[in-house]
Amino acid sequence: MKARIQNRLDDEVKTRLRKRIAEILLRESEAGNGDVHPVFHNLLQLLDDKENCRLLLKAADLYQKNHQYIKARQGYKNVLDDIKRINDDGVRELFTKAAIGYSTAIMVSGAFETQEVHGDANVAVLALNEARTKAEQSGDQNAQAIIELQLATMKLLLGKHECAQSHFNRGLSMADGIQDPEIRQEVNTLSTFFLFWQHRFLEIIANYEKFVSDEGKSEVEKYPENRSPLFMGAVLGRERGPIATSPWAVH
Numbered sequence: 001m002k003a004r005i006q007n008r009l010d011d012e013v014k015t016r017l018r019k020r021i022a023e024i025l026l027r028e029s030e031a032g033n034g035d036v037h038p039v040f041h042n043l044l045q046l047l048d049d050k051e052n053c054r055l056l057l058k059a060a061d062l063y064q065k066n067h068q069y070i071k072a073r074q075g076y077k078n079v080l081d082d083i084k085r086i087n088d089d090g091v092r093e094l095f096t097k098a099a100i101g102y103s104t105a106i107m108v109s110g111a112f113e114t115q116e117v118h119g120d121a122n123v124a125v126l127a128l129n130e131a132r133t134k135a136e137q138s139g140d141q142n143a144q145a146i147i148e149l150q151l152a153t154m155k156l157l158l159g160k161h162e163c164a165q166s167h168f169n170r171g172l173s174m175a176d177g178i179q180d181p182e183i184r185q186e187v188n189t190l191s192t193f194f195l196f197w198q199h200r201f202l203e204i205i206a207n208y209e210k211f212v213s214d215e216g217k218s219e220v221e222k223y224p225e226n227r228s229p230l231f232m233g234a235v236l237g238r239e240r241g242p243i244a245t246s247p248w249a250v251h
Contacts, residue, residue, distance in 0.1 A: 040056070040059040040060075040063075040071070040075060044056075044078065049086060050086060050088050050090060050091055050094070052082070053079050053082050053083055053086070053091065053094050053098075054094060056075055056078055056079050056082070057075070057076070057079050057094060057097060057098055057101070059075050060072050060074075060075025060076045060078075060079065060098070060101055060105075061101060063075055064101060064104065064105055069105045069106075069108060069109040070109070072101065072105040073102060073105045073106065073109075073120060076098045076099075076101045076102035076105060077102060077123070079094065079095075079098040080095065080098050080099065080102065080127050083095045083098070092134045092138065095127075095130070095131055095134065096131040096134060096135060096140075096143050096147070098127070099124070099127035099128050099130070099131040099147070099150075100128075100131070100146060100147065100150055102120075102123070102124050102127060103124040103127075103128060103150040103153065103154055104150070106120050106121055106124055106154070106157070107150075107153050107154075107157075107193060117157075118157070118158060121154045121157050121158050122158065124150075124154050125151065125154050125155070125158075128147050128150050128151050128154065129151070131143070131147055132144060132147045132148070132151070135147060141174055141177070141178065142178060142180060142183050144174055145171050145172075145174035145175040145178060145183070145187060146171070146183065146186055146187070146190070147171075148167045148168070148170045148171030148174060149167070149168065149171035149172075149175075149187060149190040149191060149194065150190065151164075151167040151171075152164045152165070152167035152168035152171060152190075152194050153190065153193060153194055153197075155167060156194060156197060156198070164194075168191070168194055171187070171190075171191075172187070172191065175187040188207065188208060191204075191207050192204055192207070192208065195207065
């Protein structure tokens, strides 16, 4: 019966139904009531278009949120590759989110010394540079600031320290005028990782106090100056979580 019904449907209807099913299952996965894995593989079978890229990006975000960073990287990479084959000006934002997500998945994976991760980091740099160009053309300063900081972390991972510091300085400079609390949180998270990798712990504290919200400042003041190691632990413990649920995730 199932096969007969499927045979009566043309390819366009089948594709539309598969996307609708994927959308429902992704919502279930977001709520913790399903596995994103079968949905992801179903989406890989569909033709490249803007809607399918949006759903793939959402699946990659869910992998990221669940700390499945290898799967997340695969999802973001598929989106980056598929978008290049789509002739639609409306995919700029999707490309930017995928580039940022891909870079973030590399950054939080922890396996920095492998040849595969270094290769992924080079791919991320190319994607971030393209996303930066698109953000500059559209005047999106929020995206430009985050992209600069993402480039800083990738260049640092690749051992290009001077270039990394240049991106970092530009990113922080652009972030000074940003008021959006979610973007400021993302800036704080990225800058924390960048400085931590270089053991610049006092700068982490100063930077955290600069970007932390007014609500969080009362918490910062609880830590006496001679207890900075405890404060560092609290800062890094708080920062590792938000990076997997950044404002650049697809909603």
